[in-house]
Every structure is written in C-alpha cells, then in structure tokens.
Amino acid sequence: MTAFSFRVTHTDGGARRGQITTPHGAIETPAFMPVGTQGAVKAITHRDLESAGAEIMLSNTYHLYLRPGDDLIARRGGLHRFTGWTKPILTDSGGYQVFSLSARRTIDEQGAHFRSHLDGSAHSLTPEKAADIQAQLGSDMAMVLDECLAHPAELPAARASMERTLRWAYRARDRFLALREGLAPDVTVSNPGQAQFGIIQGSVFPDLREESARQTVEVGFEGYAIGGLSVGESNDVMYEMVGATTPWLPANQPRYLMGAGTPEDLVESVARGVDMFDCVLPTRNARNGQLFTSEGRINIKNLRYAEDDRPPDPACGCYTCRTCSRAYLRHLFAVGEINAATLNTLHNLSFYLDTLKRIRDAIAFGRFERFRLAFQQSLSRQPQDQ
Numbered sequence: 377m378t379a380f381s382f383r384v385t386h387t388d389g390g391a392r393r394g395q396i397t398t399p400h401g402a403i404e405t406p407a408f409m410p411v412g413t414q415g416a417v418k419a420i421t422h423r424d425l426e427s428a429g430a431e432i433m434l435s436n437t438y439h440l441y442l443r444p445g446d447d448l449i450a451r452r453g454g455l456h457r458f459t460g461w462t463k464p465i466l467t468d469s470g471g472y473q474v475f476s477l478s479a480r481r482t483i484d485e486q487g488a489h490f491r492s493h494l495d496g497s498a499h500s501l502t503p504e505k506a507a508d509i510q511a512q513l514g515s516d517m518a519m520v521l522d523e524c525l526a527h528p529a530e531l532p533a534a535r536a537s538m539e540r541t542l543r544w545a546y547r548a549r550d551r552f553l554a555l556r557e558g559l560a561p562d563v564t565v566s567n568p569g570q571a572q573f574g575i576i577q578g579s580v581f582p583d584l585r586e587e588s589a590r591q592t593v594e595v596g597f598e599g600y601a602i603g604g605l606s607v608g609e610s611n612d613v614m615y616e617m618v619g620a621t622t623p624w625l626p627a628n629q630p631r632y633l634m635g636a637g638t639p640e641d642l643v644e645s646v647a648r649g650v651d652m653f654d655c656v657l658p659t660r661n662a663r664n665g666q667l668f669t670s671e672g673r674i675n676i677k678n679l680r681y682a683e684d685d686r687p688p689d690p691a692c693g694c695y696t697c698r699t700c701s702r703a704y705l706r707h708l709f710a711v712g713e714i715n716a717a718t719l720n721t722l723h724n725l726s727f728y729l730d731t732l733k734r735i736r737d738a739i740a741f742g743r744f745e746r747f748r749l750a751f752q753q754s755l756s757r758q759p760q761d762q
C-alpha cells in the first residue's frame with residue numbers, strides 16, 4: 377500500500393506546483409476536485425470524468441452516511457470498490473451538510489445532533505463518528521469535523537467557534553490514530569493508507585486565522601484545509617483570509633481551500649499558496665445552463681444562441697465543444713433533454729480542469745504572474761450573460 381505523501385516540485389512567487397501521492401494514485405497540484413456528492417459527479421460517468429482530466433473526486437460523508445450507509449459501503453470493500461472510481465477520493469466530514477441541510481440540529485461540545493433531511497431520524501455527528509464513517513468509506517483523504525459558523529459572525533462568536541473546532545481536531549486525530557492502529561474493532565478501516573486533514577477556521581479575522589493555523593498545525597495532520605470561506609464574504613476578504621492563513625501552514629504539506637470557487641478565485645488562491653480546490657459551481661451551473669468559457673460565462677438558455685453555430689468555447693477541446701453547437705445545446709436545454717446536463721457538465725469540468733492544468737504549466741515555467749495578469753485582463757473584458 378502506497379503511503380500518503382506530498383512534494384512541491386516548483387514554486388513561483390507564492391504559487392506552488394506539486395504532487396500528492398495516495399494509495400489510489402497521484403494528483404498533480406494545484407488540483408480541482410469535482411464534487412461527487414452521492415458517489416458520482418452529477419450527470420456524467422466516471423469515464424467522462426477521467427477523460428476531462430480529473431485525478432480525484434470529492435464525495436460527501438453526510439449523504440453517503442444516510443444513504444446507502446457507511447456500513448453497507450464498508451461491506452462492499454469501501455467507496456472505491458463500491459463506485460468503481462479507482463482514482464483518489466477525498467471525503468468531507470459531513471459537518472457542512474449537517475449545518476446547512478439537516479432539520480432541528482443542535483450543537484454542543486460533544487458534536488452535532490440532528491434529524492435526517494430525508495426521514496427525520498435522529499443522529500449525532502461527533503469528531504470521532506466523522507472519523508469512523510470516513511474510515512469505513514475508505515477515502516484517501518478524510519476531513520476532521522469542524523464547526524461551521526454562519527456568516528457574518530462577531531469576533532467573540534468566531535473565537536469560541538474556532539477554539540471548539542481546535543478541541544474537536546484533537547479528538548478527531550486521536551480517533552484517527554486509534555483506527556489506524558486497529559484499536560476500534562467495530563469500525564472497518566477500508567483504506568489503511570487514508571490521510572487526515574485538519575481545518576483552519578477564524579471567520580474573517582486575520583488574527584484568529586493565524587492562531588487557528590498555528591494551533592491546528594500543532595495537532596499534526598497530513599494536510600490542512602482552510603474552511604469557513606466562500607460563505608458570502610466579498611472576494612477581497614476571502615483572498616485576504618487565505619493570505620492570512622497560508623504563511624502559517626507547513627511548506628511541505630498540502631493546503632486545501634474548501635468550497636471555492638470561481639475560476640478567478642482559484643487563480644488568486646493559487647497565488648497565495650493553495651494546492652487543492654473543490655466547488656459545485658461548474659457542475660451545478662452546467663445543469664442550470666450556465667457555461668464557463670475562455671470568453672466569459674454564457675447562458676445557453678438565451679435566445680441569442682438559437683442559431684449560433686459556434687461551439688460553446690472555441691478555445692476548448694472537450695467532447696462537447698468538438699461536437700456540439702450552441703444552437704444544439706440551447707435546443708437540448710429548452711426541451712429538457714437529459715443530455716443537456718451531461719454535455720454542459722462535461723464542458724464546464726473540462727474548462728475548470730484545463731484552467732488548473734494551465735496554472736500548473738505556468739508555475740513550472742516561472743510564468744505564473746504573467747498568467748495571472750492575463751487571466752485578470754481577459755476577465756475584465758468579458759461580457760457576462762445572466
């Protein structure tokens with residue numbers, strides 16, 4: 377079994393290019409992780425996901441825990457065997473969905489207590505339980521349970537939440553190490569090479585971010601995530617918080633900005649030293665008819681595309697752009713054809729994954745600042761469809 381490791385191969389200003397090695401293969405960083413909530417990226421097959429260039433998929437612990445259940449998945453040999461996706465998988469802790477989806481949730485020092493959004497059944501998610509579920513799922517990277525604070529938050533509430541997240545980080549790490557050593561016989565460890573990431577909190581307060589980063593690093597994880605951003609704060613504040621966090625994280629371990637974001641968010645965060653991203657934007661927007669292109673965002677529903685024979689993005693080489701016109705995609709969307717979601721998703725993911733590839737190439741050749749400037753300039757010239 378290959379152990380988890382990370383190495384930085386190039387740096388360019390604050391940006392890093394590197395490689396993560398996991399028991400299910402390597403990931404070139406900076407990397408984008410398509411979101412496969414239920415063990416599949418919505419509307420496309422694993423084969424299409426691979427052909428678009430994805431090297432890793434993210435799956436949601438909350439959803440898989442409720443249906444079909446982590447016990448069932450562990451009996452199938454873990455998430456890789458169950459889903460047939462053979463490349464690396466990262467799972468979240470389930471916390472974000474508990475905070476955003478579940479009914480009648482209460483949070484105390486022990487954890488989160490909630491009722492399923494599906495059938496109202498009662499559940500508790502503690503730092504230990506989140507580690508157990510992810511051990512059974514057998515992802516390559518597991519996240520600790522953190523407290524997701526609503527935005528905006530006042531300083532005292534943000535401090536209390538950050539400190540609780542830190543106490544939970546110690547409990548999650550203790551449980552993770554116990555699982556690794558086989559001290560929890562009632563839990564199936566589906567992937568003995570799993571790594572665990574700590575999560576930095578601290579809302580929009582730079583001092584709290586620094587404190588959270590320093591203290592979470594003291595717990596000792598294989599990687600570190602920046603949480604609690606992309607929740608409604610302005611872009612400038614998000615970039616400032618990323619910049620206030622990364623200097624305190626170990627240079628030789630991966631850094632993951634959770635839940636962000638737009639292509640410009642990715643470029644600006646890479647500039648500040650982030651290695652990994654996930655976001656539902658490319659897949660969700662695709663299903664709503666919005667396409668990300670090198671010439672700006674287009675909404676394929678618009679009448680102006682009804683007789684437009686150009687591909688969605690003339691600069692893109694994906695299957696959708698090679699074979700479909702805007703006129704055809706608009707027709708498919710207008711009549712509610714399932715293929716519209718598939719073709720749009722394939723393009724949007726290709727655009728994101730290709731953008732990350734261009735970022736990696738730019739870093740390797742010492743041209744990242746030039747790439748970043750050109751990216752900003754092209755964005756400012758782009759008309760954005762609504």
Ligand SMILES: [Zn+2]
Binds near residue numbers: 692698
């Ligand atoms: Zn395309």
